[in-house]
Amino acid sequence: MNIIEIKDLSFSYQDEIDALSNVTLSVKKGEWVSILGHNGSGKSTLSKLIIGLLKADSGEIKVDGVILNEESVHDIRRKIGIVFQNPDNQFVGVTVEDDIAFGMENLCFEQSDIIDKIKEYAEKVSMSEYLKKEPHALSGGQKQRVAIAGILAMKTDIIIFDEATSMLDPKGRESIMNYIKEINKAGVTVITITHDMKEAVLSDRIIILKEGRVIACGDTNDILNDKETLNSSNLELLLPLKLQYLLDEANLSNDKVKDILWQLSLNK
Amino acid sequence: MKNIIIGQYLPGTSFLYKMDPRSKIIALMILMISTFILKDVTHILIMLGVVLLILKIGGIPIARIARGLKPIMILLLFTFTFQIIFIKTGTLIFDAELTLTVFTLPLMIFIILFWYLTRRYIKFKFLYLLITAFGILTMLALYTPGSVLSSSTLEVYGDGLSGAFFIMVRLIIIVTLSTILTLTTKPTDLNLGLEKILKPLSIIRINAEEIAMIISIALRYIPTLLDEANKIMLAQASRGVDFTEGKLKDKVMQIISLLVPMFIISFKRSDDLANAMEARSFVPGKRRTRLHTLSWHNLDTTVIVFCIFIFISAITVRVMF
Numbered sequence: 402m403n404i405i406e407i408k409d410l411s412f413s414y415q416d417e418i419d420a421l422s423n424v425t426l427s428v429k430k431g432e433w434v435s436i437l438g439h440n441g442s443g444k445s446t447l448s449k450l451i452i453g454l455l456k457a458d459s460g461e462i463k464v465d466g467v468i469l470n471e472e473s474v475h476d477i478r479r480k481i482g483i484v485f486q487n488p489d490n491q492f493v494g495v496t497v498e499d500d501i502a503f504g505m506e507n508l509c510f511e512q513s514d515i516i517d518k519i520k521e522y523a524e525k526v527s528m529s530e531y532l533k534k535e536p537h538a539l540s541g542g543q544k545q546r547v548a549i550a551g552i553l554a555m556k557t558d559i560i561i562f563d564e565a566t567s568m569l570d571p572k573g574r575e576s577i578m579n580y581i582k583e584i585n586k587a588g589v590t591v592i593t594i595t596h597d598m599k600e601a602v603l604s605d606r607i608i609i610l611k612e613g614r615v616i617a618c619g620d621t622n623d624i625l626n627d628k629e630t631l632n633s634s635n636l637e638l639l640l641p642l643k644l645q646y647l648l649d650e651a652n653l654s655n656d657k658v659k660d661i662l663w664q665l666s667l668n669k
Numbered sequence: 670m671k672n673i674i675i676g677q678y679l680p681g682t683s684f685l686y687k688m689d690p691r692s693k694i695i696a697l698m699i700l701m702i703s704t705f706i707l708k709d710v711t712h713i714l715i716m717l718g719v720v721l722l723i724l725k726i727g728g729i730p731i732a733r734i735a736r737g738l739k740p741i742m743i744l745l746l747f748t749f750t751f752q753i754i755f756i757k758t759g760t761l762i763f764d765a766e767l768t769l770t771v772f773t774l775p776l777m778i779f780i781i782l783f784w785y786l787t788r789r790y791i792k793f794k795f796l797y798l799l800i801t802a803f804g805i806l807t808m809l810a811l812y813t814p815g816s817v818l819s820s821s822t823l824e825v826y827g828d829g830l831s832g833a834f835f836i837m838v839r840l841i842i843i844v845t846l847s848t849i850l851t852l853t854t855k856p857t858d859l860n861l862g863l864e865k866i867l868k869p870l871s872i873i874r875i876n877a878e879e880i881a882m883i884i885s886i887a888l889r890y891i892p893t894l895l896d897e898a899n900k901i902m903l904a905q906a907s908r909g910v911d912f913t914e915g916k917l918k919d920k921v922m923q924i925i926s927l928l929v930p931m932f933i934i935s936f937k938r939s940d941d942l943a944n945a946m947e948a949r950s951f952v953p954g955k956r957r958t959r960l961h962t963l964s965w966h967n968l969d970t971t972v973i974v975f976c977i978f979i980f981i982s983a984i985t986v987r988v989m990f
Contacts, residue, residue, distance in 0.1 A: 499857075
């Protein structure tokens with residue numbers, strides 16, 4: 402069942418060339434989809450359109466069977482959580498617990514419920530010891546974990562990670578990717594928006610955007626084998642993938658490759 | 670930049686800390702109004718006694734209050750001087766002929782220059798200023814050789830002196846009271862208390878919750894922006910901007926070079942923050958539940974009753990005497 406369906410979506414910022422043109426895609430319930438694209442490919446614009454922060458010029462977005470419009474936008478936002486790129490600019494609360502509570506306060510949860518959920522989800526992202534801490538005492542990765550806890554506590558069906566790891570150090574990035582994996586396993590539909598192929602290969606499906614158009618869409622394995630599309634996408638390819646392509650081009654037999662590798666390791 | 674503390678909250682456990690921020694704010698207002706009602710030196714001294722008693726029971730060190738009074742020292746001095754000079758009723762307590770002569774004028778300028786150049790090495794700056802001012806006055810009163818340039822009489826009257834003293838004590842009481850509030854209440858609690866107190870203003874379309882949200886976001890972003898400012902200053906310094914020295918014109922340019930990027934960054938941040946808040950279902954003006962709520966205890970009622978008692982006594986005293 403498709404939880405998100407996007408049909409012929411177009412959007413442009415004032416008089417500029419289209420940030421998105423005729424984008425059509427769908428996301429199945431419970432899957433993990435990566436939207437992959439280089440800078441300016443329109444991938445962040447897409448996430449803002451889905452959650453109704455921007456208004457599309459034309460096209461239709463359907464979330465869980467409901468068409469996004471001015472009346473349904475608040476209901477749809479209850480279904481979608483979004484973790485943004487900059488850890489500092491999405492930290493609303495004065496302390497960690499305030500920030501986790503923020504979304505629940507907006508959804509009018511009971512106070513006792515909020516207190517329980519803060520404990521539960523802080524535990525889940527290993528931030529229990531930091532509940533009373535202020536944001537400037539936290540690292541970027543910790544702030545992103547707080548943001549994740551705040552969204553998990555809102556019990557949304559879909560979570561979008563909009564370049565959520567791009568401002569983190571490798572360690573923070575790894576921990577966030579692990580949490581994403583766990584969240585997806587627990588049944589939440591996850592959309593990761595990224596320019597990093599290393600992150601995208603972890604997902605079930607990849608959608609590649611280039612200059613506001615979908616140029617590829619399919620299972621991760623299929624996409625990785627589609628050499629031409631990947632080469633034309635301006636993305637930085639993974640080293641093993643590059644190597645594979647080079648070897649393909651050289652047209653060597655497997656035995657020859659083995660020989661060369663063997664020689665190389667002997668010379669060392 | 671990791672340990673910025675906003676406000677001057679002083680951790681403690683006395684009754685002042687157990688009170689609800691709402692009752693503290695209301696009590697502060699009642700006591701301030703009472704202080705303004707009083708018109709007599711003895712009464713205001715009794716009020717000062719009450720305030721000192723609150724400090725004593727509340728376990729707040731006088732030294733902290735004194736630190737809070739420091740910024741208004743100059744203001745106190747000015748009001749004191751003006752009261753003494755301009756009120757000319759009551760009994761004459763003291764008068765002196767101040768004469769400026771060809772000798773004392775340069776001497777006076779010399780003393781002022783000396784004070785100006787040496788003041789940065791003196792620990793008690795305010796005391797030093799007072800001593801210098803007194804020195805000049807004494808010199809003008811006693812040492813009068815040479816041809817007179819100008820002369821005037823300094824007269825101090827009873828009412829002037831008591832008026833000056835009265836206003837000074839009143840100012841000290843008010844500053845002390847508000848310092849007690851900020852010392853014993855965390856900024857977030859204070860914000861929450863203000864929000865609840867301002868709630869009735871919704872009748873005249875002032876949304877207290879929105880104001881409180883703005884204040885809380887401002888509190889949350891002060892350290893972040895300070896950090897940012899620091900980074901920009903370092904970046905500018907690495908390209909040769911010297912923030913420590915230079916003429917006024919250079920200083921203005923330096924501040925502009927800091928302000929422009931700060932503004933741009935703040936706008937970018939607020940845009941991102943607005944998106945993040947809306948994405949988390951925030952709708953301005955819509956009802957929200959709250960994680961932190963306030964609870965009114967017997968202690969709060971007791972304190973308010975006590976303050977109202979003081980208020981009524983102040984009115985009675987004002988009417989009767």
